[in-house]
Amino acid sequence: MKSNNNIVFTLKWIGIAAVVFAICLVTLNFIAVPSIVDGKSMYSTLDNGEMVICDKRAYKSKDPERFDIIIFSVDKRLSENGYYIKRIIGLPGETVQIDYEGKIYINGNLLEEGYGFQQIENPGRAIMPITVPEGCYFVLGDNRNHSQDSRFEMPGCIEKNTILGKVEIRFLPLEKIGYIDLYKERCNR
Secondary structure (H helix, E strand, O other): OHHHHHHHHHHHHHHHHHHHHHHHHHHHHHHEEEEEOOOOOOOOOOOOOOEEEEEOOOOOOOOOOOOOEEEEEOOOOOOOOOEEEEEEEEOOOOEEEEOOOOOEEEOOEEOOOOOOOOOOOOOHHHHOOEEOOOOEEEEEOOOHHHOOOOOOOOOOOEEHHHEEEEEEEEEEOHHHOEEOOOHHHHOOO
16 A cells, blocks of 8 residues: 555656656747846946846737847857847837947937946947848947947848847846846836
């Protein structure tokens, strides 16, 4: 009799483990992707080695917005892990320009960030006006002087279909676990 109880107990736990595994598999394939921040380009918002959750559903029913933090795929020659994490600055159809003082202009108007990003030392190709193609986005790293972003030919403006999702939650390190303090909330927009 005890042997049957052990078998039932074991089968229950195997069943529970299978359900948990299936839920995790579905979540990772269709809803969220854990990602590791690689490098300092998003410092101080995100630091090297932190782990974040990317919401894959974020842009299924709406378009990305200015100041969203996104993960997008890039050529493996640019990034060993095949993706970058950056902040959206320019939207499709907008003209982005960065002057020699590091100020960012959208359609000729100064972009008010109010976040304390460091002054951009190298405007790259954005010293001349760049019109963001339809279906594309102009992205920058928060650590502007240590970021390979849309100011440069590679990766340039990124296509919407390369966006893997929106970064919303940090889950490591444990002392920083939770929703990422979104730029729009900091600026009361």
